[in-house]
Amino acid sequence: MAARPDPVSAHAAASVEGVSPHTTLYNGRKASHPLHILIVGCGMGGLAAAHCLGKAGHKVTVFEAAAAIGEVGAGIQVTPNVSRLLRRWGAGDALEAVGVRPEAIVLRRYATGERVGYTRWTDMEEKYGAPYYHIHRADLHKLLFDLAAPFMTLRLQSTVVSVDPDAPSITLGSGEVVQGDMIVGADGVKSLLQRVVLGHTNPAEPTGDAVYRAIVPSHLLLADPELRELVDVPEMTGWMGPRRHIMAYNIRGKNEYNVVLAHPDDGSVESWTAEGSADKMRADFADYEPRVRKILSFVNSTLKWRLMDRKPLKTWIHPSYKVILLGDACHPMLPYRAQGAAMAIEDAAVLGNLLSHLSHPAQLKSLLQAYENLRLPRTAETQRQSRLNQTIFHLPDGPEQEQRDADMRKATEAELRRWREGKRAADEKLAGSANQWADEDKNMAQFAYDADAAAERWWAEVGQKQVGGLRATHGTSRDQQVLSRL
Ligand SMILES: Cc1cc2nc3c(=O)[nH]c(=O)nc-3n(C[C@H](O)[C@H](O)[C@H](O)COP(=O)(O)OP(=O)(O)OC[C@H]3O[C@@H](n4cnc5c(N)ncnc54)[C@H](O)[C@@H]3O)c2cc1C
Numbered sequence: 001m002a003a004r005p006d007p008v009s010a011h012a013a014a015s016v017e018g019v020s021p022h023t024t025l026y027n028g029r030k031a032s033h034p035l036h037i038l039i040v041g042c043g044m045g046g047l048a049a050a051h052c053l054g055k056a057g058h059k060v061t062v063f064e065a066a067a068a069i070g071e072v073g074a075g076i077q078v079t080p081n082v083s084r085l086l087r088r089w090g091a092g093d094a095l096e097a098v099g100v101r102p103e104a105i106v107l108r109r110y111a112t113g114e115r116v117g118y119t120r121w122t123d124m125e126e127k128y129g130a131p132y133y134h135i136h137r138a139d140l141h142k143l144l145f146d147l148a149a150p151f152m153t154l155r156l157q158s159t160v161v162s163v164d165p166d167a168p169s170i171t172l173g174s175g176e177v178v179q180g181d182m183i184v185g186a187d188g189v190k191s192l193l194q195r196v197v198l199g200h201t202n203p204a205e206p207t208g209d210a211v212y213r214a215i216v217p218s219h220l221l222l223a224d225p226e227l228r229e230l231v232d233v234p235e236m237t238g239w240m241g242p243r244r245h246i247m248a249y250n251i252r253g254k255n256e257y258n259v260v261l262a263h264p265d266d267g268s269v270e271s272w273t274a275e276g277s278a279d280k281m282r283a284d285f286a287d288y289e290p291r292v293r294k295i296l297s298f299v300n301s302t303l304k305w306r307l308m309d310r311k312p313l314k315t316w317i318h319p320s321y322k323v324i325l326l327g328d329a330c331h332p333m334l335p336y337r338a339q340g341a342a343m344a345i346e347d348a349a350v351l352g353n354l355l356s357h358l359s360h361p362a363q364l365k366s367l368l369q370a371y372e373n374l375r376l377p378r379t380a381e382t383q384r385q386s387r388l389n390q391t392i393f394h395l396p397d398g399p400e401q402e403q404r405d406a407d408m409r410k411a412t413e414a415e416l417r418r419w420r421e422g423k424r425a426a427d428e429k430l431a432g433s434a435n436q437w438a439d440e441d442k443n444m445a446q447f448a449y450d451a452d453a454a455a456e457r458w459w460a461e462v463g464q465k466q467v468g469g470l471r472a473t474h475g476t477s478r479d480q481q482v483l484s485r486l
Helices: 044-055 080-089 092-098 124-128 137-151 192-198 218-222 228-232 278-284 290-297 340-355 361-393 399-421 440-447 451-473 477-485
Strands: 036-040 059-063 075-078 104-109 115-120 133-136 152-155 160-164 169-172 177-179 182-185 205-217 236-241 244-251 256-264 302-309 323-325
Touching: 036 044, 044 059, 044 137, 044 182, 044 340, 059 137, 075 080, 075 137, 075 244, 075 256, 080 092, 080 124, 080 340, 080 440, 080 451, 092 133, 092 137, 115 399, 124 440, 133 137, 133 244, 133 256, 137 152, 160 192, 182 192, 192 323, 205 218, 205 278, 205 361, 218 228, 218 256, 228 244, 236 361, 256 278, 256 290, 278 290, 302 361, 323 361, 340 361, 340 451, 361 440, 361 451
Parallel strands: 036 059, 036 182, 059 152, 104 236, 182 323
Antiparallel strands: 075 133, 104 115, 160 169, 169 177, 205 256, 205 302, 236 244, 244 256
């Protein structure tokens, strides 16, 4: 068997200072019936799950197909619903060190650059209890890795080729069979574990869109009087056009400018490593305003990625209650609300919190059902909102687009009025705005959500009685420990 790499030195990205995985979670509660949990996939969802399940007292082994782990050269948005968790987990300082706090989202017309949508983001912490960050994907992955490392055994170059959901066990490409007590499928959009859970194939669906991704050194923008402001005032800027849009923002201490360009899919692949043609990218966006064309002229290479999603699944749990799904494996979504990794990380938080209560095997079914009940509706609604932005952003020029822009302008005026008059967002909710970030109810639901609070609430209202009862009928915790070994 190949030597197992030291998990702490296995990460390809530079170290992020300041991660402390020694915080107390779940009020110090740990499962008195610890499981050996096998996690398939060392993406952001798998790492977050390794941290939370480890903190909950379980033994965790993570299996990753890749020979080295890390993330691609691209940015990612960390919204308050996630930064709240990362702070709680001990990564607040690291996040602050590598993240850029955007001041606003600005939505513009593609050809003229005219601003139609504007929502301020400077008061995120005051409104939703945690900040909004733009960061490099490798930095976020490394930060999650540092949180997970003390709690996991990581097996790289370990492709899971089949699963026995009843044992439960996994078989690796090498033929090795590994048995555990429970398996978490965090194996991404092409998930094998999803097929196991559902009992049939259910491939992710093409959304019709693909993206180019590129990072431009910020000094190139700073040297140009027309572009300088994009770095000086770190906003998330979106340019909306027929069947295409661009989102751009600063990362890495405003030293890099991240650009994501959505366009009709013309046969790209679902792989981060696929190189796209920078010239084709420029041609695809040749009718965008001069500032965009200038930024794209700085791009030497680009990554291309086909965007897939999937209708919400009926269940995330195998009937054996020994295999469950998490992250893109169960709810891939368009990145147009910047919530894919966010939902995977929230999944992990809820799962860890719930399984910290485990004191007898008989409780597992109820706890896993609670996980699905808490998570499936929220992720389904987030998938829906992400799809909605595809329609909103990509309207062809014409009456519907004019109506969209008028609606966004109305919300912008309200936002600026509110700002000038020092009013609170709650005063004017802008429900159903075409600028979904102007809709205060949606913001509250998405950004103020606390995954741990949701799990604790369920326990207080339902679980304590339901699951605690199961514990009582199965005797004392000493009895449980003995029983669980039998
Ligand atoms: C263009 C774009 C922009 C995005 N922007 C944002 C954003 O701003 N904010 C946000 O929150 N989200 C964003 N997302 C979504 C986010 O990237 C994903 O939702 C997130 O990375 C999913 O994490 P995951 O751990 O579930 O899956 P993955 O990251 O796909 O990880 C799955 C892992 O499992 C491994 N694996 C797969 N099969 C096997 C197997 N059989 N055996 C062993 N290992 C296996 C893979 O190698 C991989 O490492 C964006 C996505 C895209 C495409």
